[in-house]
Amino acid sequence: MVAVSPYLSTHYRARLYLLNTPAWRWLVIATLIVAALPPLLFSVYYVSLLNLVLIACIGAIGLNITTGFAGQVNLGQAGFLLIGEFVAGVISIHLGPIWANFWIAAPAAMAAGGLIGVLVGWPALRVRGLYVALATLAAFFVIQHLGLRYVEYLTRTYKTGIDIKLSTLDLLFLKVESERSWYFLLLIITVLVIAAANGLVRTKAGRAWQALREHELMTQVMGVNVAQYKLIAFAVGASLAALAGMLFGFYHHTVNPEAFTVEASVEYLAMIIIGGMGSIAGAVLGAIFVVLVPYGLQWLLDTFEAPAQFLVYFSALRLGVFAFLMLIFLLLEPEGLIGLWQRVRTFFVLWPFRFRPLEAKRQ
Amino acid sequence: MRFVIDAATLASINFLLGLAIVTIYKGTRIINFALPGVMLFTAYLTVTVSGLMPLPLALLLGLGVAALLGAATFYLGIYPILGRPTYVGILTTVAIGFMLESIVTIVWKAGIVNLDLPSATFSVAGQSIRSAEAAIWATAVIVGAAFGILYRYTRLGLWLAATADNSLLARHRGIPVLVVLLLSSMVAAALAYAVGLLLGARLGVTMALGSTALRGLVVALVGGLDSVPGAALAAIILAVIESAVVIHDPRLATVVPYVVLLFILVWRPWGLLGTYEEVERI
Numbered sequence: 001m002v003a004v005s006p007y008l009s010t011h012y013r014a015r016l017y018l019l020n021t022p023a024w025r026w027l028v029i030a031t032l033i034v035a036a037l038p039p040l041l042f043s044v045y046y047v048s049l050l051n052l053v054l055i056a057c058i059g060a061i062g063l064n065i066t067t068g069f070a071g072q073v074n075l076g077q078a079g080f081l082l083i084g085e086f087v088a089g090v091i092s093i094h095l096g097p098i099w100a101n102f103w104i105a106a107p108a109a110m111a112a113g114g115l116i117g118v119l120v121g122w123p124a125l126r127v128r129g130l131y132v133a134l135a136t137l138a139a140f141f142v143i144q145h146l147g148l149r150y151v152e153y154l155t156r157t158y159k160t161g162i163d164i165k166l167s168t169l170d171l172l173f174l175k176v177e178s179e180r181s182w183y184f185l186l187l188i189i190t191v192l193v194i195a196a197a198n199g200l201v202r203t204k205a206g207r208a209w210q211a212l213r214e215h216e217l218m219t220q221v222m223g224v225n226v227a228q229y230k231l232i233a234f235a236v237g238a239s240l241a242a243l244a245g246m247l248f249g250f251y252h253h254t255v256n257p258e259a260f261t262v263e264a265s266v267e268y269l270a271m272i273i274i275g276g277m278g279s280i281a282g283a284v285l286g287a288i289f290v291v292l293v294p295y296g297l298q299w300l301l302d303t304f305e306a307p308a309q310f311l312v313y314f315s316a317l318r319l320g321v322f323a324f325l326m327l328i329f330l331l332l333e334p335e336g337l338i339g340l341w342q343r344v345r346t347f348f349v350l351w352p353f354r355f356r357p358l359e360a361k362r363q
Numbered sequence: 364m365r366f367v368i369d370a371a372t373l374a375s376i377n378f379l380l381g382l383a384i385v386t387i388y389k390g391t392r393i394i395n396f397a398l399p400g401v402m403l404f405t406a407y408l409t410v411t412v413s414g415l416m417p418l419p420l421a422l423l424l425g426l427g428v429a430a431l432l433g434a435a436t437f438y439l440g441i442y443p444i445l446g447r448p449t450y451v452g453i454l455t456t457v458a459i460g461f462m463l464e465s466i467v468t469i470v471w472k473a474g475i476v477n478l479d480l481p482s483a484t485f486s487v488a489g490q491s492i493r494s495a496e497a498a499i500w501a502t503a504v505i506v507g508a509a510f511g512i513l514y515r516y517t518r519l520g521l522w523l524a525a526t527a528d529n530s531l532l533a534r535h536r537g538i539p540v541l542v543v544l545l546l547s548s549m550v551a552a553a554l555a556y557a558v559g560l561l562l563g564a565r566l567g568v569t570m571a572l573g574s575t576a577l578r579g580l581v582v583a584l585v586g587g588l589d590s591v592p593g594a595a596l597a598a599i600i601l602a603v604i605e606s607a608v609v610i611h612d613p614r615l616a617t618v619v620p621y622v623v624l625l626f627i628l629v630w631r632p633w634g635l636l637g638t639y640e641e642v643e644r645i
Contacts (some may be wrong), residue, residue, distance in 0.1 A: 009612025075448040075457070123628040130394050134454050134584055135628050137577075137619035161569060207547040213448070266461055313469045328460040330451060331443050 018198060020094050026178070035187055036123040039180040047179045049295065051251065052185035055244050057288040061197050061280055062240025067269070068277035069201055070233035072124055073212030076140030078264035080238040082147050082257055083116050084109040088166055089150075089255035093158060097167035102176070114240025116143070116221050116233040121234030124356025125227045139263065147257035154255070159285060169250040182251060189247070197280045200236065209233055210278070236312040270322040273329050276336030285337045294318045366606055374494050375503030376558060380579025381586060381594035382510060383554035388588045390547040391444035391445070391473055393452040397436045398555045398570075399576035400463030401466065405429045406559035406568045407471045424526075425556060430522055433461070433552025437545050459520045474571045495565040502557060510591055523547060555579075557565075581620040585627045587637020 009015045039047050066074045087109040091101055099103070122133040154164055169176040169185075176185050181304055200206055208229040211219040220226045223258045248249055249255055275286020298317065302311055310317055333339055380398075387395045409425035409468040416424075440455035484491050525533040526543045534540045559572055582601060586593030601620050609616035627634065 071448065071450060073453050075453075075611070108544060115645070121634070123625060126632045130449055130453060130588075131584070131632055133450070133521060134394070138581070138624045138628075141618055141621040142625070145614070148614070151453060162365060259580070263461070266457060269454060269457070309469055309472055313472065316465045317470035320469070321464050323458040323461035323465065325461070327439065327455055329456050334451070 007335075016101035018195070019204075032191070035084070035191075036184075037161060039183045039191070040308065044179045047183050049292065051179060051182050051257060051286050053291045054183070054190045055247050055283050056077070056268075056271065056291050057190050058193050058247070059241050059244035059268055059286040060275070060283040061189075061193055062091040062237040062244070063268050064213045064241070064272045064275075064277065064280065065201070065209070066198060066233050066237030068272050068279065068283070069206065069213065069232065070209035071122070071216075072135045072248050074234075074237060075133050075262070075265055075269070076120065076136040076143070076341065077237075077241050077268040078260035079120075079136075079140035079143035080113050080241035080263070081248065082143055082260040083238075084242030084247075084259075085249035085255050085260075086113050086150060086245075087124055087242065087306075088246045088249030089154065089164060092250075093154060100170050100172040101167065102169050105250070106243060106349035109242040109246035110239040116242075117234040117236075117238025118231050121164070123233045124230050124234065137262075140262070144257060144260065147260075151255060151257055163256045166250055166253045166255065173206045174353065176250075189243075193243075194280055194284065195238075200244060205229055205232055213278070217265040219264060247308075266319065267322060270326050271308065272323075272336075273326045274336055276338030277334070279336070283339035284338050289337065293321070297321065366610075367450065368492060368496060369609075370602045370606040372499050373606060374574070376562065376603055377578060377582045377598035378595050379506060379554055379558045379561075380576060381582030381598055382506065382582035382591065383551040383558070383579045384579045384584075385588060385591060386510075386547050387441075387551040389523060390544045391441055391452075393441050393449070393456065394556060394580060394583075394588075395436060395441075395548070395551060396453060396456040397432075397440060397460035397463065398411065398469075398579060399573040400460035401429060401432045401436070401552045402555040402559040402576045403467045403554040403570065403573050404432065405465050406563045408607050409488075409556075409560060410476045410563065410568050411471075422560070423461045423481075425560070426553060429552045429556035430549040433531065433549035434545060435459075436463070436552065437548035438521075441544070441548065442541075459460045464570075468570065477567045487536060493565070495561065498564070499561045502561060507559070507591070507595060511607045514591060519543070519546070547588065558598050578620060581624045583634075584624055585620075585636025590634065590636040590640055592635030593634055600635075 014020070014204065019028055029341075030224045030248065032357070059077060063074060063077045066072050066077075069174055088105055091098075091105045091108060095104075097102070120136055120139040124132040151164065171185065174181065176182055201209070208224045209225060211222070212226060212229060212233075216226060245260075271286035272283055274287070274289055275283025277286065294314070298311075300306075302315075329336055335342070383398055384394060386536070387393065405425050405428055408428055408490075409421055412424055413421035415421075436456065436459055440459045441452060444451045444455055478517070484493050514523065522533070522538045522543045524538065525538055526540050530540050533543075555576060562568075562572055562575060578601075581595045582594055585601065586595070586597030601623060604623065605616050605619050608619050
């Protein structure tokens with residue numbers, strides 16, 4: 001039986017339920033139904049936008065685990081995405097268009113991402129804070145270089161041409177080709193990732209990460225194996241990024257290291273900062289925001305007939321806007337969009353009072 | 364001989380960039396990722412205004428803007444987050460840097476513009492040396508010596524050291540900690556500006572300056588984040604390695620500094636000449 005309030009559990013197991021109130025369960029069911037609707041209602045163009053949002057969600061959740069929960073700044077998330085894309089490339093070019101390649105590619109990408117994540121996280125064991133960020137940045141440049149080399153090798157040895165063509169993703173019972181089938185596949189994967197991540201951050205590892213983020217020394221004093229949990233955080237974050245990268249590769253049918261730049265990493269950081277650091281829902285909100293805002297921006301530019309160079313250098317404009325929003329959120333609302341939402345919710349839950357009873361005013 | 368000239372030039376650039384990072388880290392314990400953006404913005408700005416006014420005035424204006432941007436970085440990206448976890452400082456300065464970079468791309472259309480500094484070529488031992496190269500060496504030596512003297516013999520240097528060591532105690536002793544931090548931030552920006560100009564005079568001002576400026580981070584970390592001699596040593600080592608690799612494979616050469624950095628982070632995280640206690644190790 002599910003308790004009516006998360007604060008009134010009748011037995012200990014009840015405290016472990018992910019969806020601990022009827023309201024939550026109905027909300028999740030309603031969200032899933034709404035999420036399944038777009039392919040039936042909207043045109044292919046909008047569905048393709050949503051596909052990009054879903055892929056970004058997976059990567060952003062990964063980054064939020066490494067950076068938002070464990071507090072290890074990762075400036076090289078794009079590198080991990082690139083690894084996923086290479087796994088997609090390796091599988092579809094070296095093995096050819098084999099049957100049910102999704103079931104090989106997904107575990108392979110996650111394993112490869114996890115492994116490289118541990119390798120990149122290795123320097124993080126020796127150092128912390130600033131040094132970790134620099135280590136991930138350095139690792140990113142190395143991965144990018146290897147990536148360019150690999151593409152060169154592919155085009156030379158396999159005569160694939162500049163546009164490497166990947167085979168179609170095959171799910172045993174269905175070939176994923178149309179935007180609509182992609183949408184449903186990505187939706188299922190994203191829902192699974194969200195559920196898994198929500199579970200994961202409530203485990204021992206999740207608690208260790210949050211402690212690590214707040215105070216590393218204290219965490220160690222409490223007997224937590226800091227090194228182990230740092231590596232796990234990197235492995236989980238990187239394997240989710242690689243999964244997103246693998247899907248990205250198959251979705252665009254190509255391997256293109258030039259799409260994964262430092263700027264792409266910064267966009268992923270923008271997602272979790274704008275959405276809310278240390279919150280899975282925040283990562284999802286941030287991914288939606290960061291992927292969709294450029295289209296709104298483009299619409300604004302068209303409407304107001306802005307000078308042509310804004311459109312020509314649109315990617316720079318987009319990056320500038322995200323950087324600005326990152327700064328604003330970091331300085332004024334470190335909890336991100338989710339924090340804004342929680343503030344609004346608390347206001348209505350407590351109305352007409354401003355604070356919880358028996359709780360001193362914060363600050 | 365050509366190899367030595369190229370390596371020396373690269374080493375000088377590396378050193379100046381590393382010094383900019385070290386200067387600001389010493390005071391605030393924050394790495395300023397906004398420097399590439401400051402460098403791009405001021406370099407492009409100087410090129411544009413040098414067409415409108417006499418060169419010395421344009422250079423002075425560029426310097427002023429660089430100092431202003433340094434101050435802005437401090438007030439927006441560093442001061443508000445002092446006392447918050449380190450990663451916030453990384454993210455705010457990254458954001459400021461990319462904002463500047465984006466402005467530069469849109470305003471100057473990501474083009475290559477040439478900075479017309481008076482230039483000459485003279486030959487030493489059969490090798491022609493461009494005045495831009497000589498200027499880079501001279502700047503590195505002069506700035507290096509000035510910083511050495513500043514840190515060792517002046518009151519400001521003492522203040523910087525005290526602030527870096529324990530800012531609370533420094534404030535108790537009446538050291539104007541905020542002024543010191545603001546100054547170091549402005550000096551770092553001015554250094555980035557100087558490097559931008561020197562590089563621009565040699566190869567033209569392009570967007571690639573931004574990725575060159577990232578090199579400063581590598582130099583500072585390899586040498587030890589709080590050590591000026593360390594930055595010099597690291598600059599020379601990295602320049603020699605890179606110049607040696609660039610002959611065989613130009614693209615590999617851009618990655619080599621990062622490989623060295625990863626190696627250093629695992630082997631000796633506090634850098635070649637950094638203070639051991641600097642890194643809070645686990």
